[in-house]
Amino acid sequence: MIKRTQTIAGEDITKSVADALQYISYYHPPDYVRSLSQAYAREQSPAAKNAIGQILLNSRMAAFGRRPICQDTGLVVVFAKVGLDARIKSTAGFADLVNEGVRRAYLDPDNPLRTSIVADPLAGRLNTRDNTPAVVHVELVPGNGIEITIAAKGGGSENKARFTTLNPSASVADWVVDTVSTLGSGWCPPGLISVGIGGSAEKAMLLAKEAMNDLINMSELIARGPSSAEETLRIELYERINALGIGAQGLGGLTTVIDVKVATYPTHVASKPVALIPQCAANRHLKFFLDGSGPVKLEPPDLSEWPQIGSEDLRTADVHRVNLDALTKEEMASWRCGETLLLSGKMLTGRDAAHQRMVDLIDAGKPLPVNLRGRVIYYVGPVRAVRDEVVGPAGPTTSSRMDGFTEKILAETGLYAMVGKAERGPAAIESIVRHKTPYLIAVGGAAYLISKSVKAARIVAFEDLGMEAIYEFEVQDMPVILAVDVEGNSIHNSGPLEWCKRMAADDIARSIGV
Numbered sequence: 001m002i003k004r005t006q007t008i009a010g011e012d013i014t015k016s017v018a019d020a021l022q023y024i025s026y027y028h029p030p031d032y033v034r035s036l037s038q039a040y041a042r043e044q045s046p047a048a049k050n051a052i053g054q055i056l057l058n059s060r061m062a063a064f065g066r067r068p069i070c071q072d073t074g075l076v077v078v079f080a081k082v083g084l085d086a087r088i089k090s091t092a093g094f095a096d097l098v099n100e101g102v103r104r105a106y107l108d109p110d111n112p113l114r115t116s117i118v119a120d121p122l123a124g125r126l127n128t129r130d131n132t133p134a135v136v137h138v139e140l141v142p143g144n145g146i147e148i149t150i151a152a153k154g155g156g157s158e159n160k161a162r163f164t165t166l167n168p169s170a171s172v173a174d175w176v177v178d179t180v181s182t183l184g185s186g187w188c189p190p191g192l193i194s195v196g197i198g199g200s201a202e203k204a205m206l207l208a209k210e211a212m213n214d215l216i217n218m219s220e221l222i223a224r225g226p227s228s229a230e231e232t233l234r235i236e237l238y239e240r241i242n243a244l245g246i247g248a249q250g251l252g253g254l255t256t257v258i259d260v261k262v263a264t265y266p267t268h269v270a271s272k273p274v275a276l277i278p279q280c281a282a283n284r285h286l287k288f289f290l291d292g293s294g295p296v297k298l299e300p301p302d303l304s305e306w307p308q309i310g311s312e313d314l315r316t317a318d319v320h321r322v323n324l325d326a327l328t329k330e331e332m333a334s335w336r337c338g339e340t341l342l343l344s345g346k347m348l349t350g351r352d353a354a355h356q357r358m359v360d361l362i363d364a365g366k367p368l369p370v371n372l373r374g375r376v377i378y379y380v381g382p383v384r385a386v387r388d389e390v391v392g393p394a395g396p397t398t399s400s401r402m403d404g405f406t407e408k409i410l411a412e413t414g415l416y417a418m419v420g421k422a423e424r425g426p427a428a429i430e431s432i433v434r435h436k437t438p439y440l441i442a443v444g445g446a447a448y449l450i451s452k453s454v455k456a457a458r459i460v461a462f463e464d465l466g467m468e469a470i471y472e473f474e475v476q477d478m479p480v481i482l483a484v485d486v487e488g489n490s491i492h493n494s495g496p497l498e499w500c501k502r503m504a505a506d507d508i509a510r511s512i513g514v
């Protein structure tokens, strides 16, 4: 006889959440790997192909090493559909059960994840040190089990979420394409764009957030053809966004999105709310079901699905080796936009909080705790090291967040160069030219791979900032691309422009099914 009411132990929810978060920290979903492998195979832009190759190699290393795909191990978001006949046996509330799972996962001694949540977004911004709280959405549905979709959403892609209310007659497709063209590449393409249309302001956002966890199936959709207005819009957006030529990491190329998701809901006669949320290369999510028989049991994916890309496949001709310990202004002035460099020697790290403190000290006329003169700074907040690691995954963070500090840092400290991710704004580029201080990029989404070029690491200032402290890294052959040269030429302007033109001019687009 089917039992109508089912009891689910609170501990099963907590353990399942903890296990799922560990699992998605190192296993990309196979549908994402498959789709990215197809993008790698068809990419014709050498720089974009290399970036996608690094993301795929990183993904395989993370899966085998059971270490995070990205240093940004995310904000936990949960969509729970709780059956009306499910009884949760616990004295704690549902969000508390989830948060205990988050705490366990992020503090797991075998695979500690970076804690990135600050308690007070307005003032203080103190790290909660266990990545709690999660953002939890609960819906009551018929049934006696609990379906949980859990995601660990990267901050860089979340920062590019956008919302509008269109006039009912306005084109959603035009707004989405125009908006994506202004987002830059801090959201770490190639990834997904998820669009929620209808409901109210908050409903549209939730639609977009939930839909991005759906299976990636754009090639199948194109092959079979659309059967609804939503599917027609998905294909149109996929084609038009890729035709922008933004490409992997904004370097210019054929694939900016591997899929576009669209979800709709009835809305007010006067309204057309539209939400857009990008998903980065660290596409981490999992759905599971609890039926009262215990916590979820997670089997590793079939790792033969991961392509056999090795570092030898990613070697670029004409690389320029750079000794950071003997860097000169003359040498940096000879670097050209788009060129690949292999960095060896010592560099400093620093991101948002460290920059704020340095600028506060400068403004107060006080000395900095570390001398930046002649040094290179890498914008990164690494994962804590375990076992024989020197540092945990350590990919670049979005550089434009440092733009507001750049002029003062360059003018006051004598810093020589910056390494980060994605484009710089016009004011930062002016400072780069003024101070002859080039800007380099590493691949966002290749954090574990990048960490292997770090041979030594030690904290040299602001230890209390945790992962935001200033470290000194000693790197060997760390691959970067010169993104803004001392004349102000930017790969993020020239690359997409070139590939947009090429795609418009010839049949490349058709050859990739766009």
Ligand SMILES: O=C(O)C[C@H](O)C(=O)O
Pocket: 071, 072, 154, 155, 156, 157, 186, 380, 381, 395, 396, 397, 398, 444
């Ligand atoms: O916080 C980070 O390490 C990276 C962030 O997700 C970003 O993409 O800028």
